[in-house]
Amino acid sequence: MQLLLGSGYKATGSSLFACFSIRPNEASPRHWxxxxxxLLWAAVLRQRHVDALDGLVEAGHLAPHPTSSGEAASPxxxxxxxxxxxxxxxxxxxxxxxxxxxxxxxLRSLWPSRxxxxxxxxxxxxxxxxxxxxxxxxxxxxxxxxxxxxxxxxCPLHEMDIVxxxxxxxxxxYGTIMVGNPPKAFxxxxxxxxxxxxxxxxxxxxxxxxxxxxYRRSASSSARDIDADGSSISGGSRDQLTVSFxxxxxxxxxxxxxxxxxxxxxxxxxxxxxxxxGTENCATMRFVAATDLSPDPFADLIFDGVLxxxxxxxxxxxxxxxxxxxxxxxxxxxxxxxxxFGIFLxxxxxxxxxxxxxxxxxxxxxEQLQWSPVVDPHxxxxxxxxxxxxxxGEPVAFCHQGCRAVVDSGTxxxxxxxxxFPELHELLRSEAPCGQRRLEIxxxxxTLELTGEDFSRLDETPRxxxxxxxxxxxxxxxxxxxxxxxxMVMDLPKLFGPKLFILGEPVLQKFYTVYDAEQQRIGxxxxxHRAETATVESWATMDPEDWWLEAEDELAEEEDGLALPLLTxxx
Numbered sequence: 001m002q003l004l005l006g007s008g009y010k011a012t013g014s015s016l017f018a019c020f021s022i023r024p025n026e027a028s029p030r031h032w033x034x035x036x037x038x039l040l041w042a043a044v045l046r047q048r049h050v051d052a053l054d055g056l057v058e059a060g061h062l063a064p065h066p067t068s069s070g071e072a073a074s075p076x077x078x079x080x081x082x083x084x085x086x087x088x089x090x091x092x093x094x095x096x097x098x099x100x101x102x103x104x105x106x107l108r109s110l111w112p113s114r115x116x117x118x119x120x121x122x123x124x125x126x127x128x129x130x131x132x133x134x135x136x137x138x139x140x141x142x143x144x145x146x147x148x149x150x151x152x153x154x155c156p157l158h159e160m161d162i163v164x165x166x167x168x169x170x171x172x173x174y175g176t177i178m179v180g181n182p183p184k185a186f187x188x189x190x191x192x193x194x195x196x197x198x199x200x201x202x203x204x205x206x207x208x209x210x211x212x213x214x215y216r217r218s219a220s221s222s223a224r225d226i227d228a229d230g231s232s233i234s235g236g237s238r239d240q241l242t243v244s245f246x247x248x249x250x251x252x253x254x255x256x257x258x259x260x261x262x263x264x265x266x267x268x269x270x271x272x273x274x275x276x277x278g279t280e281n282c283a284t285m286r287f288v289a290a291t292d293l294s295p296d297p298f299a300d301l302i303f304d305g306v307l308x309x310x311x312x313x314x315x316x317x318x319x320x321x322x323x324x325x326x327x328x329x330x331x332x333x334x335x336x337x338x339x340x341f342g343i344f345l346x347x348x349x350x351x352x353x354x355x356x357x358x359x360x361x362x363x364x365x366x367e368q369l370q371w372s373p374v375v376d377p378h379x380x381x382x383x384x385x386x387x388x389x390x391x392x393g394e395p396v397a398f399c400h401q402g403c404r405a406v407v408d409s410g411t412x413x414x415x416x417x418x419x420x421f422p423e424l425h426e427l428l429r430s431e432a433p434c435g436q437r438r439l440e441i442x443x444x445x446x447t448l449e450l451t452g453e454d455f456s457r458l459d460e461t462p463r464x465x466x467x468x469x470x471x472x473x474x475x476x477x478x479x480x481x482x483x484x485x486x487x488m489v490m491d492l493p494k495l496f497g498p499k500l501f502i503l504g505e506p507v508l509q510k511f512y513t514v515y516d517a518e519q520q521r522i523g524x525x526x527x528x529h530r531a532e533t534a535t536v537e538s539w540a541t542m543d544p545e546d547w548w549l550e551a552e553d554e555l556a557e558e559e560d561g562l563a564l565p566l567l568t569x570x571x
Contacts, residue, residue, distance in 0.1 A: 127175065443524075
């Protein structure tokens with residue numbers, strides 16, 4: 001006698017079953033009681049049980065039945081376990097017939113999997129700020145020297161000549177939260193690379209702090225001065241914290257207060273945060289009240305503070321972790337994904353960037369999510385393993401021994417280790433149009449494919465004057481310019497490994513990303529964007545003959561303009 005358990009799911013239109021059988025070694029009550037204990041254990045850990053079974057199928061240890069061709073697959077491996085003398089064999093071949101006949105019960109039907117319920121979500125609408133920054137062009141390898149005042153220590157690429165600089169706009173996505181009683185509005189950037197809520201405070205008197213809205217603890221009736229462990233303080237010395245970012249750092253003390261966040265509903269397109277009326281999302285939050293902000297970069301930032309979305313170990317305690325605090329609200333609303341959030345970054349002004357708490361927004365996905373496990377979650381970062389890096393299908397040798405990547409919503413560009421920058425920059429640059437180059441980042445479980453349109457910017461500024469020729473095609477090629485990859489160098493502490501990439505805005509715009517703190521993984525799916533309305537046709541996309549005719553008209557206008565003053569002078 002045997003008991004069949006299975007996990008049923010759909011793929012490519014065919015029902016697939018991953019089955020195993022449990023056979024007691026002896027037909028005795030003692031062994032059947034042991035079997036019952038195993039089943040009770042599986043009931044308690046039902047979701048992990050299902051995920052483990054699916055993982056065995058994906059890893060090839062259990063074969064699905066039937067295959068996509070409709071034929072029964074042969075078993076790959078049998079796994080034998082023993083619990084209190086109970087011998088059990090996980091054998092995919094034992095249930096192929098039952099699976100095909102539909103007799104194998106489904107674990108997912110016995111214990112329903114987690115549902116992504118929209119009604120339990122909290123939506124945070126984001127604004128986008130753009131800051132003009134200048135990039136130095138390193139692609140020309142001719143011998144040369146660094147510009148005056150630019151030290152070699154500032155540039156690991158000093159073997160390459162700097163030809164010119166060009167303009168790029170650094171983006172930041174920020175939203176509004178309400179803190180205190182009565183509530184006061186603060187704008188914060190949502191940063192997956194940090195683990196605390198940080199606000200400028202009245203304790204900070206520097207010019208950098210004063211250009212932002214500052215939190216005043218004495219003005220809030222719900223505030224409490226605390227130490228790192230949450231204990232109240234009433235004067236004297238208190239715990240302090242210093243947080244370092246990629247550029248800059250902050251120092252501050254700990255405070256506890258009421259915080260409200262999110263919009264009234266997923267369909268609310270405003271950034272207004274309700275604080276009463278039954279639609280509010282409020283919780284007690286411990287945060288860092290900044291006593292000092294470094295001028296770089298905080299003096300140039302339009303938003304007030306930082307709200308970290310890192311894993312719990314990146315925060316001082318769980319009570320300082322925003323995701324942990326917000327999960328209590330979404331769990332109460334019935335979310336099965338309370339410790340999960342999704343990020344959508346708009347690609348045009350016609351869209352609204354959003355963060356969804358308690359699950360993810362299906363309407364932002366073009367395809368199903370594919371998951372990649374977080375490595376070393378004790379570090380607190382959303383850190384992934386890069387198995388291979390390819391440009392135009394060719395592997396880049398730098399990652400043959402393994403690389404890592406942090407997914408960071410607070411980074412505008414793709415950040416790469418210094419040693420690979422010259423080679424990667426050279427491989428990714430191209431002449432217009434910018435979609436020619438292809439960058440593939442193969443992670444554990446998913447491959448992210450980017451084209452030049454995702455990571456490059458068209459520089460239409462000529463580096464040298466054109467030759468005096470009237471060849472329409474050569475003139476068009478000159479007008480198109482060069483596609484320059486938007487890469488930045490960032491060498492972080494060895495704690496993360498020497499080969500660390502940071503996947504910023506170019507990845508997060510192309511892919512909708514879902515962060516699952518419960519199972520410590522990140523899901524990627526191609527984002528669904530609205531088609532941007534084209535209003536101006538550039539020279540780079542114009543038909544050569546059209547460009548030639550326009551150039552003829554411009555020349556005629558110039559000649560007419562020169563002739564008129566000449567005739568006036570003769571008269």
